[in-house]
Amino acid sequence: MQLNYYNKQVKELQLTPDLKTLENNQKSLEESLPSKKRSIATVELESGNYGAGLRANSVAVQKSEQLLQTLKAHKHERQIIILQDFPDPDALSSAWTYQLIAEQYDIKCDIVYGGTLSHQENIALVKLTNLPATRTPLQNFKKRDLSSYQGYVLIDNQGTTSALIDVVKEAGIPAIVVVDHHNLQGDFKSEFVDIRPGVRATATIFTQYLQNGLLQLDSSISEHINCATALMHGLHSDTNRLMQAKEEDFIAAAYLSRFYDGQLLNTILRATRSKRVMDVIERSLKNRIVQNNFSIAGVGFLRYEDRDAIPQAADFLVTEDNVHTAVVYGIVHDEDEELEVVIGSLRTNKLTLDPDEFIKEAFGQDSTGRFFGGGRTSAGGFEIPMGFLSGSNEDSGYAKMKWEVYDTQIKQKLLKLVNPKDNPISSDDE
Numbered sequence: 001m002q003l004n005y006y007n008k009q010v011k012e013l014q015l016t017p018d019l020k021t022l023e024n025n026q027k028s029l030e031e032s033l034p035s036k037k038r039s040i041a042t043v044e045l046e047s048g049n050y051g052a053g054l055r056a057n058s059v060a061v062q063k064s065e066q067l068l069q070t071l072k073a074h075k076h077e078r079q080i081i082i083l084q085d086f087p088d089p090d091a092l093s094s095a096w097t098y099q100l101i102a103e104q105y106d107i108k109c110d111i112v113y114g115g116t117l118s119h120q121e122n123i124a125l126v127k128l129t130n131l132p133a134t135r136t137p138l139q140n141f142k143k144r145d146l147s148s149y150q151g152y153v154l155i156d157n158q159g160t161t162s163a164l165i166d167v168v169k170e171a172g173i174p175a176i177v178v179v180d181h182h183n184l185q186g187d188f189k190s191e192f193v194d195i196r197p198g199v200r201a202t203a204t205i206f207t208q209y210l211q212n213g214l215l216q217l218d219s220s221i222s223e224h225i226n227c228a229t230a231l232m233h234g235l236h237s238d239t240n241r242l243m244q245a246k247e248e249d250f251i252a253a254a255y256l257s258r259f260y261d262g263q264l265l266n267t268i269l270r271a272t273r274s275k276r277v278m279d280v281i282e283r284s285l286k287n288r289i290v291q292n293n294f295s296i297a298g299v300g301f302l303r304y305e306d307r308d309a310i311p312q313a314a315d316f317l318v319t320e321d322n323v324h325t326a327v328v329y330g331i332v333h334d335e336d337e338e339l340e341v342v343i344g345s346l347r348t349n350k351l352t353l354d355p356d357e358f359i360k361e362a363f364g365q366d367s368t369g370r371f372f373g374g375g376r377t378s379a380g381g382f383e384i385p386m387g388f389l390s391g392s393n394e395d396s397g398y399a400k401m402k403w404e405v406y407d408t409q410i411k412q413k414l415l416k417l418v419n420p421k422d423n424p425i426s427s428d429d430e
Contacts, residue, residue: 060208060248064208064214066194067192070176071101071102075105077107078148079109079110080110080112080146080151081095081110081112082153082155082159082162083133084157085164086113089125090202090238091202092125092234093125093234094156096131097203097207097227100223112136112164113134113162114135114164115163129226129230129268131226131230146171147171150173151175151177152175153176153178154190155177155202158182159188175189176192181196181201184197185374202234206231207255208252217258219258219259225260228256228259229261229264229265232257233269235252276306277308277312279309280306280309280310283299284299284313284317284328287299290320294325294326295325296411296415297313297317298406298410299329301330306332310329325349327344327346328345329342329344339386339391342383343381343382344410346359346375346380355374355376355377358380359381361417372384386406
């Protein structure tokens, strides 16, 4: 009897205050918004069907209100949105959504990235939706006048995967907004921070902002339709076609289903692979070794424009029978910057394998304490600068020798984790 009474009291303490607090948060958010921009949350609350949803969506409601206040504090300013050097659909769509939300407060935003788009779906996404993101190589970015920006924004990254971030910081531009779904990657100062590693996609977070009234999508406006389509693609991409989606991702997808263009999304998803991508996949098949259900393949030298062939090869190898994890890597040459880096991608369908932990343990950190890679559910990647050994590949014998050294070193680091009995790893527990 005492135990049942205690459990009842605990439940009341857990649920009642939370619901009241969330209702107050929602009311505060609605009062802050223009009257015509009522959120879906309010409609559901008034209909009496929102109790459980409010509790589950507490963070989204609170963060939406905080972002709203941040935007109001920066009316009439200009901001620069910095994406990772090689942005994916999740980053591209989320950045576009932020730009549209900010426009309501007369905040002009430019979306930039330092690398390139080489994945056929990413290229199709930008072209077919007229997504306003601009490639700005590092050398060009250094020459750019940044004095017109009052702040910078990081979307789907925390600055560790962009070559442009140091230039922005050196210019003295403050961080205004950071929104990401990856693990926290260090301490940084920003007025608004929404980092939720438990969420499968940054597109889900931005869709929640829309659901909470920060922007009322209008199906008669083509830009809104295209942005909703891009968000659906970002959500689709980062949840492995919704197969790894959580409840909040499905709710976000249901909301976007009112606005997105299904035919346009299907066209994007059916973008064909180039011959160069197929060549890299063929190389990965030829060079792979399979041990303990891991498939490991080095694909040699690649052009900078073809680096997205590496994750596509990993996607392909992980579908082989008796393989639960695939790692593909190669040396990518950037002619513009005259440098080379080892780029690798990991794909796994093993639930107990954490890509973030695996990659960080395999490749460690550089001299500044920055990890060479990381990951999220079912996927990860790494990037290792080659420094002094970059370039000078005119001599085929030298290039072959350089590749063999890196290929051997990477395989050795991976196999220490794949075959711990054959390659024992020392630990503090021993």
